[in-house]
Amino acid sequence: MSGILLTSLFFILVGSVPVMAAPASVTPHGTAKFANPTATVNLSKNSAKFRRIWRQAIQAWNHTGAFHFVITKALANITTGTDSKLGADYPGMTYISLNKQGYLHRIDVELNPQALKIYRYSTSEMVNVAEHELGHAIGLNHNPNVASVMYPANRFYGIQKVDVEGVEQFYGTQLNGLAMANQTMTLRQPAVDVRGQRLFDGSGDGFVLLPWRFQGLYWPERSLLTELQRNAALLKEAVNG
Template sequence: MTRSTWGRKIVMAIVAISLFVSQVGGAVALAATTTPFGPERFAQNHATYAITTKSAYYQRIWRSAIKAWNKTGAFTFRLASNKTAQIKLSTASASQAKRLGRDVGLTEFWARNDYFFKVDSELNPSLLHSYGYSRSDDLHVAEHELGHAMGLAHNPSKHSVMYYQNRSVGIQQVDINGVKKRYLTPAGQAS
């Protein structure tokens, strides 16, 4: 190998590494400013909800989580009857808790043409209690599940309410940005 060939290969390697680092850095920067979202969403940045749990404690948790998200202005949750609500907020019974496995919360949704028409979000009191979650932790889990109800995905950052194992972080600006971007982006497109 000649000296000039060797030099060109080093330059090409440096350029390739620089391009790779810039791409990874761009992905990290995006994750740091906006929580990711999936392709499904509601038609507008609002939806109706009903709290169906009989537990007064968890009714308060869900109401506090709703209030926290509504306060951001990114999305509006409106109270409706159990029959007409687009989102049902509940808690798992002891037998249902087994179905949730190790999940302290779960959100399931049904969509047509990438638009939600039904969302069920559920907290798992058995696990919340056995893991020693505080009221604040319970609230953050409820905020997390409402994030899924709006269309947010998990955020790899521990500084997001949408971090997959979150219990100690409330709604952050990255999460608000994610909801805003979700509702500016057409249904069917994910971040």
């Protein structure tokens, strides 16, 4: 199985053949979640185009049965929007704050029209990015395998079984996050340019936490490009034997 994964990562790096993903492990989660697997979502800050995209992403999550979003025009747990000032490297961004009990409290999820246009994301790929950001909004972390909506640089996959299983496992356990009360964090999704199969991760991490507000809970990830280069080197070494 490891050989298949190494091959997949190598060809993502060189961009020479179509990518075949190895089976993904269950998508991991953090420690902060909603008290119940349901949350309200406001779409009012979006244009008609992006309201449709967010709505499709919400419907996709609701269809899984693992979590239920309720669209409202009132103040909501999750506010969706767009922001072209995020820069071309990031098609999506999630901002999270927790309440005094350590539960998810207020979340802002954004799509970046500039990056989506520059890298020619199709409508279905935009929906995939929206599903990814909503995954962060309910407490999911990145899945290192390509075949997950929560892959850090996801563009091609919608919600997968491993993502649903991650939510079901997470919301089937008791919260243990009181130490996280009144914290905030920011999660960035790097853009994928299919023309050259380039990965952009300007932060060097799959996501960035704000350390001055989020003490003792920083879990760094290596740059995606660094990880791909490392696995390509391992594959080359194995082939040359």
